[in-house]
Amino acid sequence: MAKKIAVIGGGIVGVCSALDLQQAGHDVTLIDRKQPGRETSYGNAGVLSESSVLVINNPVLLRRLPGLMLNQSTGLRYNPLFLLKRLPWVLKFLSYCTKSHAQHASKALRALMLISIGQHKSWINEAKVSHLLRYAGWMKLFRTQKGFDGFSAEIETMAETGVKFTIYDREQIRQLEPGLAPIYEKAVLMDETCGVSSPAELTDAYIAMFIAAGGTVLKTDVTGLKPLDKGFDVIHADGALAFEEVVVAAGPWSADVAKWVGYDVPMGWERGYHMHLEPDDVPQLGRAAHDVEGGFAIAPMRQGVRITSGVELEHRDAPPNYTQIKKAVAEARKIHKMKGEIDAEPWMGRRPTLIDSLPIVGPAPRHKGLWFNFGHQHIGLSMAPGSAKLITSMIDGKAAPIDVSPYRADRFPI
Template sequence: MDDVIILGAGIVGVATGIHLLRRGRSVTLVDRSAPGHETSFGNAGIIQREGVRPHPFPRDLTTLLQVGLHLSTAARYEPLALPKLAPPLLRYWWESSPEHYRRVVESYAPLIGRSIIAHSDLIAAAGPEAEKLISRDGWYLVFRTAEKMAREEGKARADHERFGIGYEMVGWPALKALEPSLLGKLVGAVHWTDPWTVRDPGALVTAYFELFKRMGGTFVSGEAGRLSAEQGSWRTTVGGRQVVARQAVIALGPWAPDMLEPLGYRLPLFVKRGYHMHYHPKDGAELNHLLLDTEVGYAMAPMTRGIRITTGAEFAMRDAAPTPIQLGKAEAAAREIFPLGERVDPQPWKGARPCTPDMMPIIGKAPRHEGLFVGIGHAHHGFTLGPATGELLAQTMTGEATAIDIRPFRMERFLGG
């Protein structure tokens, strides 16, 4: 019998396994997919140290109308999904009020503050295969209008003063010098200087997984059956093989409810789906930095496979058929500012971001069971926060003091206790 079963081999599960192995625990990691090939695979590749403000539900009428009329690239909804999504989305809207949101940011900022620290630790331990994927020169929030740029400069200044986030304002001439292939349509950018970017997020998780294996961790490939507590241990069956451990961690991202609900935990979780596609540059063009076209709502990043475009949020059921409408809009907008060539991938990649109504993850012990722990609900920041979450879970599970206060992230906030 192992010490720990971890269900889910995304970045949260792998990082949790590494931190537990460091503390002398034996660990079995279970997933039906290759490690890092689900939600961890398809993001924009930013370790978002600047991301102290999680994405709130829009409350201004203009944005709500754009989304409601399907005019927005940053967000869209699937009408048939609304009856099931309405309760958590209404709570999401409520939690996004200015008073509630201020409290969320206060709790969230220390967690984001661990992001670079925790990734740096694992990158150094994983070695050259991880290090070669990392760029440490930040990313650029680009603008099409001076009015939007001025508003965002004010927010950047406030976050610098309050949280110490590094930034620089970059006008169009300087941005053009940094990115000579840009075509125009932009007035400048906020250069967030603290974050790191990754040229292949899936490959970084694979490098972390290789570290997990070198440290003695075990991986079992297959669909995990129902998780059950019996005689002081946790059990599941994977492909006819029984896996047993003293403790269990659920790090299944958007699939966590499938395992939690049979145990009596009905949480107001929902997903924001997203898409990506890679492109060849046209006529020898080069993209040197990640750009987020904030007034349209997509990111464009240089990746190993080409230039990756990632979309905003699609509110739909987790397993519904792909509807990559936003990708088409994002591609058209990207061609206005950069000479994109042909698509590289045969079809768009689709993933689901696991979200909570209060925009904060669930990290810690499940309150109704001994030996059961959870790390889910990271929304847009799962790739950023995976190593920090793994560190905090391992500290909690082994009785250590946690690096930050994790009480704001307890599951109990959704269970009335």
């Protein structure tokens, strides 16, 4: 039976939820205070991954911790005062650095990514934006043999979970990507990973499809949730609206929303930056690549060559600090010839991360009709359609396409 449903948050996770619920026959309103897809989902590297199976909190992180604490890596920067204030969160996050958690998470993530990519491809086709889709894999680059050896846990996990990949040596990398400086000793190409050349245009296309089919997009700031006998009043800057079911998909702001009705969600934010550079007259890259030792990703995008930074551990709302992205751009210039910077200033986003690096996708433990869909950390673009499918099947009381238990909200006390 069709239900009146609100989705709070119009990032890629909320947009996919709204679209999937609508396609299942529901009357859906998507609410965002901004134009949808203009926060974290705007500036990512566009990788539609089915291969990012090893969570960051795995045993290798503990071995690397002393080096990372020096706070000099381009891949990870932190504000020591912020980390001190968030020490309980950090310690909980580190407590998941076990082999058993890494194995559990890798199976869960792979299952969710696989159903997601299939749905992305079909929606991309339906939305008539196939020109955004790139089937060329996603590449990890290593400057040294030592760096490549440090990737062995990822390789092992990819092999265990059925990810297809190929290892390239120096000469093969030169042939595959002639626009890269010949400094790489090894590369690992995730053969079946694809990508999009504009995450924002992808979100816009999904929104256009949602509106064309009768969906409502409301631009307003949600400020409260009031439980009713059946459903909720969604209180917003311009009034209140009653819905039978509410999906919270507010990305890095989701813990704030959940707190209004009494949940204490262990949400962290891994901030990240990007900058576009004008392509030069050299062979352009065929795919997004991650220079693992350089600590940045580089992706050919419709807006230019997009350089994305690694992780900055800092308060979600603290002013941006461009040190890391400037270093990333300087490093990227050494490996690929590019012209000037296109953006007036770098873009910043906040990856929403929970203590076990798995998203919460499922019912709020103490409220019927309230659903959580957030915490997709580094791979939210990749996991959004699958997460939407899980929410839709649970709202409809149907069997979910994969096991939903790894994503339950009550897997830790909240």
